[in-house]
Each structure stands twice: as C-alpha cells, then as structure tokens.
Amino acid sequence: MIKIENLTKRYGKFYALNDISAAFYKGQTVSLLGPNGSGKTTLIKSILGLVIAESGVIKVNGHDVKKDWAYKADIGYMPQIGRYPENMTIRQVIRMLKEMRKDVNSYDEELIERFSLRAIEHKTMKSLSGGTRQKVSACLAFLFRPNLLIMDEPTAGLDPVASEILKNKIALERDNGKLILITSHVISDLDEITSHVMYLQDGALVFYKTAEELRASTGEERLNKVIAAIMQNGYAYENHR
Numbered sequence: 001m002i003k004i005e006n007l008t009k010r011y012g013k014f015y016a017l018n019d020i021s022a023a024f025y026k027g028q029t030v031s032l033l034g035p036n037g038s039g040k041t042t043l044i045k046s047i048l049g050l051v052i053a054e055s056g057v058i059k060v061n062g063h064d065v066k067k068d069w070a071y072k073a074d075i076g077y078m079p080q081i082g083r084y085p086e087n088m089t090i091r092q093v094i095r096m097l098k099e100m101r102k103d104v105n106s107y108d109e110e111l112i113e114r115f116s117l118r119a120i121e122h123k124t125m126k127s128l129s130g131g132t133r134q135k136v137s138a139c140l141a142f143l144f145r146p147n148l149l150i151m152d153e154p155t156a157g158l159d160p161v162a163s164e165i166l167k168n169k170i171a172l173e174r175d176n177g178k179l180i181l182i183t184s185h186v187i188s189d190l191d192e193i194t195s196h197v198m199y200l201q202d203g204a205l206v207f208y209k210t211a212e213e214l215r216a217s218t219g220e221e222r223l224n225k226v227i228a229a230i231m232q233n234g235y236a237y238e239n240h241r
C-alpha cells in the first residue's frame with residue numbers, strides 16, 4: 001500500500017532522512033519511533049507530499065506521490081498540532097470540510113459521538129483546550145473513511161479516557177483492514193495497538209520489525225521497555241540479549 005524506496009531528504013548538508021526503504025500494508029499499525037529529530041515527522045510529511053525528498057520514490061497505492069496528488073484523498077492525517085480557522089466553530093469546520101469533499105457522502109462520525117463533541121460544537125476553535133483540539137483533529141482524520149491514516153503523536157495531550165477511546169478506534173480500523181502509521185513518544189500507549197515498529201535514528205532506518213519479532217528477540221513483553229532500552233543503549237541492546 002505504501003512503498004518507500006531509497007528515500008533521502010537533506011536540509012543543506014544535513015540528512016534528515018538517509019536512504020530509507022520500507023513497505024507498509026493494509027491491516028498494519030506501524031509505530032514510527034526514534035529519538036527527537038530522528039526523522040519521523042519528515043518521513044510522514046514526505047508520504048503526505050508536504051516535504052519533497054531529493055531522491056527516492058514513495059508510492060501510495062501504486063501512485064508516485066511526486067507525480068500524482070489524487071492519492072491524498074484516501075489519507076486521513078492527524079497532525080501534531082492542528083491548525084484551523086480560529087474563529088470558526090467545531091461545527092463550521094466539520095461542515096466546511098464536508099463541503100470540500102463532495103465526492104464523499106458517508107461519514108465516520110463515531111469519534112465525534114465518543115468524544116461527546118456535539119455538546120460543544122458551537123465553541124470556536126480558538127477557545128478550545130489543547131486536548132479538545134486534539135480530539136477534533138482525530139475526528140477529522142477518520143471523517144471521510146480513509147484507507148490510510150497517518151497520525152503524528154495522536155495521544156499527546158489527550159486525557160486517559162480520550163486516549164483509550166482513540167486507541168480502540170485505531171485498533172478497530174486496523175481490524176477493518178486500514179493501514180495506520182503512528183508516531184509517538186508515549187510508547188506505552190502504542191503497546192496494545194502496534195503490529196510493526198519502524199525505528200529511526202539520525203535519519204537512518206535502524207530496524208523495521210513486527211512487534212512480535214521485537215518482543216521475542218529482546219525477551220521483553222512490553223514494547224515500551226524494549227524501546228526505552230534501545231534508546232538508552234542503542235540497538236546493540238537487542239543483540240546482547
């Protein structure tokens with residue numbers, strides 16, 4: 001569904017992504033992990049066509065992202081920080097987006113209900129708390145029933161109840177055959193929903209493994225422990241066990 005071949009993105013002489021190759025398929029929940037500045041957001045933005053890499057190819061459902069923009073209609077994106085017309089209400093933002101997507105006539109409003117956003121949909125975006133803004137971003141990501149979801153730090157700022165609701169939704173959609181890419185530093189949040197882990201460091205791909213492989217090779221049950229150890233000791237941790 002997403003094929004990345006030899007992707008390199010430079011800012012001047014600095015390599016934000018260095019020769020990354022990977023493939024992601026439907027039904028997977030891929031957690032993109034790595035220290036601050038390792039290239040996770042750059043990779044996500046490259047897939048979204050928001051960052052243009054110098055070399056390499058990204059294909060989404062067979063479409064080269066540099067040549068064909070139509071693939072974007074099938075992606076739901078939850079950004080790290082959602083930016084909206086600040087004087088519009090939640091209801092107006094949702095209505096505006098629906099009007100922009102006339103090709104879609106069936107909406108996924110489950111999260112709007114689960115987060116009880118109807119009760120506050122008259123509030124303007126500028127008046128919302130950080131967590132409520134995150135909830136709106138999550139609702140919008142799922143609204144048009146995309147087959148591919150890209151979520152940058154989705155649980156950051158959410159309270160534990162909202163975080164659980166979102167994780168359940170992600171697991172449900174994964175089971176419905178969607179592909180979900182997630183970046184997060186709250187690895188404990190991802191433990192139950194991650195099927196694959198892609199680990200980046202200094203713009204390079206250190207490993208891309210199934211969660212099961214990672215657990216088996218380290219002897220640790222909980223992914224957050226595995227990843228915390230790798231972050232502290234480097235990837236050698238895994239090979240020394």
Ligand SMILES: Nc1ncnc2c1ncn2[C@@H]1O[C@H](COP(=O)(O)OP(=O)(O)OP(=O)(O)O)[C@@H](O)[C@H]1O
Pocket residue numbers: 011016034035036037038039040041042043
């Ligand atoms: N527009 C830009 N100009 C110059 N350097 C950039 C630009 N965007 C990103 N970088 C650099 O590229 C590297 C990768 O950044 P990126 O945001 O992809 O990291 P990240 O893994 O998502 O980090 P974090 O965990 O902090 O969100 C960083 O060193 C960053 O400073």
